[in-house]
Amino acid sequence: MQRQKRRRCTFMSNHLHMKRLTALTVLLICLTAANAQEKNIYITGTVRHNTDSILVFNCNDADPITQSSVSTPYPTKIRPDGSFSITLKARRLRQWCITNGGDALYIVLHPGDRLRLNITGFNTYFDYKAEGRYANDANFEGWLDGDSVYQHTYVSRNYTALIGKKEDSAILAQLKEQSVYELNALNRYNAAHPLSPAFYAYRKAQFTYKPYNALQARTNRADTALFLKKLLNDDEAAGVSSTYLRVVTEYFWACVPARVKSRQATWADRLNAVDSLFTGRTRQLLLCFFLTMMPLDEAPPLFMRPEGKPYLKYITDQDFVYELDYAKAEYEKAVALTKASAEQADQHPSLDALLAEYKGKAVYVDFWASWCVPCRQQIPYSHRMEAKYHGKDIVFVYLAVSDGKASWLKARADLDMKGAQHLLNEKEGEEARKEYGVLTIPHYLIIDKNGKVVDANAPRPGEGKLLEDKLNAVLEPTAAN
Numbered sequence: 001m002q003r004q005k006r007r008r009c010t011f012m013s014n015h016l017h018m019k020r021l022t023a024l025t026v027l028l029i030c031l032t033a034a035n036a037q038e039k040n041i042y043i044t045g046t047v048r049h050n051t052d053s054i055l056v057f058n059c060n061d062a063d064p065i066t067q068s069s070v071s072t073p074y075p076t077k078i079r080p081d082g083s084f085s086i087t088l089k090a091r092r093l094r095q096w097c098i099t100n101g102g103d104a105l106y107i108v109l110h111p112g113d114r115l116r117l118n119i120t121g122f123n124t125y126f127d128y129k130a131e132g133r134y135a136n137d138a139n140f141e142g143w144l145d146g147d148s149v150y151q152h153t154y155v156s157r158n159y160t161a162l163i164g165k166k167e168d169s170a171i172l173a174q175l176k177e178q179s180v181y182e183l184n185a186l187n188r189y190n191a192a193h194p195l196s197p198a199f200y201a202y203r204k205a206q207f208t209y210k211p212y213n214a215l216q217a218r219t220n221r222a223d224t225a226l227f228l229k230k231l232l233n234d235d236e237a238a239g240v241s242s243t244y245l246r247v248v249t250e251y252f253w254a255c256v257p258a259r260v261k262s263r264q265a266t267w268a269d270r271l272n273a274v275d276s277l278f279t280g281r282t283r284q285l286l287l288c289f290f291l292t293m294m295p296l297d298e299a300p301p302l303f304m305r306p307e308g309k310p311y312l313k314y315i316t317d318q319d320f321v322y323e324l325d326y327a328k329a330e331y332e333k334a335v336a337l338t339k340a341s342a343e344q345a346d347q348h349p350s351l352d353a354l355l356a357e358y359k360g361k362a363v364y365v366d367f368w369a370s371w372c373v374p375c376r377q378q379i380p381y382s383h384r385m386e387a388k389y390h391g392k393d394i395v396f397v398y399l400a401v402s403d404g405k406a407s408w409l410k411a412r413a414d415l416d417m418k419g420a421q422h423l424l425n426e427k428e429g430e431e432a433r434k435e436y437g438v439l440t441i442p443h444y445l446i447i448d449k450n451g452k453v454v455d456a457n458a459p460r461p462g463e464g465k466l467l468e469d470k471l472n473a474v475l476e477p478t479a480a481n
Helices: 012-030 135-145 148-155 168-192 197-214 221-228 244-256 267-277 280-291 308-316 319-338 351-356 373-388 405-415 428-435 466-474
Strands: 041-049 053-060 075-076 083-090 093-102 101-110 114-118 128-132 362-368 396-401 420-423 443-447 453-455
Touching: 012 114, 041 093, 053 083, 053 135, 053 373, 075 083, 075 101, 083 405, 101 128, 101 197, 114 135, 128 135, 135 148, 135 396, 148 168, 168 396, 197 244, 244 267, 244 280, 267 280, 280 308, 280 319, 319 405, 351 396, 351 428, 362 373, 362 466, 373 396, 373 405, 373 453, 373 466, 405 420, 443 466
Parallel strands: 041 114, 362 396, 396 420
Antiparallel strands: 041 083, 053 075, 053 093, 093 101, 114 128, 362 443, 443 453
């Protein structure tokens, strides 16, 4: 359990990145987020000592095949008696974040599960208890969090302070020491409280490869390759843990020749390098990872194009075959969605001109993007804020930046977004950065009825009363009450 951080996406770097990865690229990365068919997760339970009237469930675990961390938040109201119920959708076992106000707890959930979750607070992992088929899996985090030796020896250790003070090998040794403890703890818990094979493989892969993933933040790729050489081609971890995928891709870029890293490299160069470096499920994992990318605007994913098709013969594992099938189906849906909608990028001569349309009303502006995880996490709170101010002299305006039509339309439908919606063009995006200081997203503005920006860095919807006080201040007293 911990206080939820104010996460942001770097707008500037993603804006430049989007020039290369385009609308449908981002959409596919968002959509190819798991395995097989989507299944419901049914959760009922109770909450005590909550600070907000809603819980928001959001999968915060990067996908182990696509590395996408974009997901749809699921809000649910806490009833007056403290009970709640919710239905989630998932395609793979992954970790979810449950937020209440600014507090958060984490739990691993199975697609298709029916779970009862009793939350008694938001201070530590053992403030909740799960009941159901996979209760042992869900309760593992609380059990480990309650291990005083683990907490004192490892969780409280400041690894950041070691950066720059010790050699990489010494830091890796300490990280591996923690990994060994965690793996032993996993086995002890499994002996007493049998875990599902899927959860055991998931946690085992995370604990095993976490030291190398952490070390990548300070080592060069050549050093990383030396540390990892004997560990890769792990069939059990491939397609199970995003930590393993991050480590494997780092190893790939450390080992390939300079020509493969260059902008002049072809996809055949990169795919051939995967074929030469890896075997088994790991080779299929990396091929699937690259083949589901779409580097060209409006182009189909790589595996549907002539240069990618020869590599499909290497992908035989059902997990990865499902990914390709799913990617194809979703690409076709994206194309149909784009063609069916008449909406286009905004055509105003400037961002100022766009916002001037709302002069005479108070305006709450939300700069967001379909690929921005923190942006999407705020939408349930935006819904609540819009409902609270319904009928009052204020408009909620959503401005999508560095986004594409298909992904923008899909996100709006998934998130059931209301309010005034605009997809900013490139010129307006530049104005947002230069004139309104929008360097990261989500970013919020409050504009008064005269068109003056009265708060250039306004509170988020999830900050509740803090935002309400700001909005009330720009409304007429009769409208605010």
